[in-house]
Amino acid sequence: MKILVTPTSLQPDKNSKALERLKKFSDNLTFNNTGRPLTEEELIPLLKDCDGYIAGLDNITKKVIESCPRLKVISRYGTGTDRVDLKAASEHHIAVTNTPGANAEAVGELAFGLALSIARKIPSLSVRTSKGEWARSTGMELAGKTIGIIGLGAIGRVVARCAQGFSMKVISYDPFMDASYASEHGIEVRSFEELLSQAEIITLHLPLTDQTRHMINSETIQLMKDNVILINASRGGIIDETAACEGLKTGKIGGLGLDAFEKEPPVDSPLLAFDNVVATPHTGAHTKEAAENMAVLAVENLISVLTDQTCPYIVN
Known part of the structure; x- marks a missing residue:
């Protein structure tokens, strides 16, 4: 399975516990190397052939969702889902999860x-x-x-x-x-x-x-x-x-x-x-402890959905 990972705090050299778990699940991981949330135009080519997506504060529009026929889950790294078109995700049978309380x-x-x-x-x-x-x-x-x-x-x-x-x-x-x-x-x-x-x-x-x-x-x-x-x-x-x-x-x-x-x-x-x-630059969740908590839960949510297990943090 191909997984896109875009949170700026979740990179190959960080949150090793979460990434080790994800790498055991899939050896086909793509990361966001821009250092910022991705735009609609940037997301589509990266996401179009992915099965799963661990999402930061990217703009996940209806157009993005419609361009990703294989996508089964958008696992938000964080609590808010205001940048996700939940209606479009539901219409395309894509589960959206979040990490409440982790930060x-x-x-x-x-x-x-x-x-x-x-x-x-x-x-x-x-x-x-x-x-x-x-x-x-x-x-x-x-x-x-x-x-x-x-x-x-x-x-x-x-x-x-x-x-x-x-x-x-x-x-x-x-x-x-x-x-x-x-x-x-x-x-x-x-x-x-x-x-x-x-x-x-x-x-x-x-x-x-x-x-x-x-x-x-x-x-x-x-x-x-x-x-x-x-x-x-x-x-x-x-x-x-x-x-x-x-x-x-x-x-x-x-x-x-x-x-x-x-x-x-x-x-x-x-x-x-x-x-x-x-x-401050939207840094509330940017502590070492919160980053690890969110990463672990976001990865577990993604794996649960992709393996048809019960996930308590589905929001749509």
Whole structure:
């Protein structure tokens, strides 16, 4: 069987445990050597005669899927499937799998790190100190503040644990809220509007869907407290970046932490001109531990589908 492997973190010299397992299954592996996600035009010639596909953040369109008559499984290295045309995959009887929870610790820790960095102005103070300045700047303590977690899945739960370690009050909104988990772990449940109006720090942990796209917009930003810190380590399209830029200008948003952008990389983004914006290159899942966890699970998902075994992580 021929397998295409495109995640930039899953290369022949990395994640040896996962690749050893994959090589035992197939000796016909093709890798992505561009160092970035592949476009539609790049994917088609690589994928057209493959049986399986371990996918990074490539654009897996209907045209790509229709060009691959042998393909049986798209095994996402990660949780999100917003770059996969799930309808087309289903119509062509291609299973799509993902790796939920495998990178939760890594992404959750980064999200909380962004909040702490903004609250204490760590990046900007580091730059000024490196330039020889000895700046005096007043930050904000997190202890006693309220953090609002939108999306209490595996990643949101990591953020909640981190916040409680800093003696923060944790409130959460999730359209599929597990109320028993929240109650057991001291997390107070709120409506979406209540959370926006009560939290000093708001962090987003949702997939990008038609329902969540631009859920943070000019109207919902106005419901927030003044000088709110807003964190997005999920998908860029959840925040309307034009509205966020205006919120930064007016001071409604006191700080913005972004590990995801509507356009990646965010070339010429006006958001990057603000010194209270901390930006990282969609790196939440990029830890040694998370990379290994995702790689192992992505490989196991692919093999399970191709050998007609039960796979619990099929999303379509």
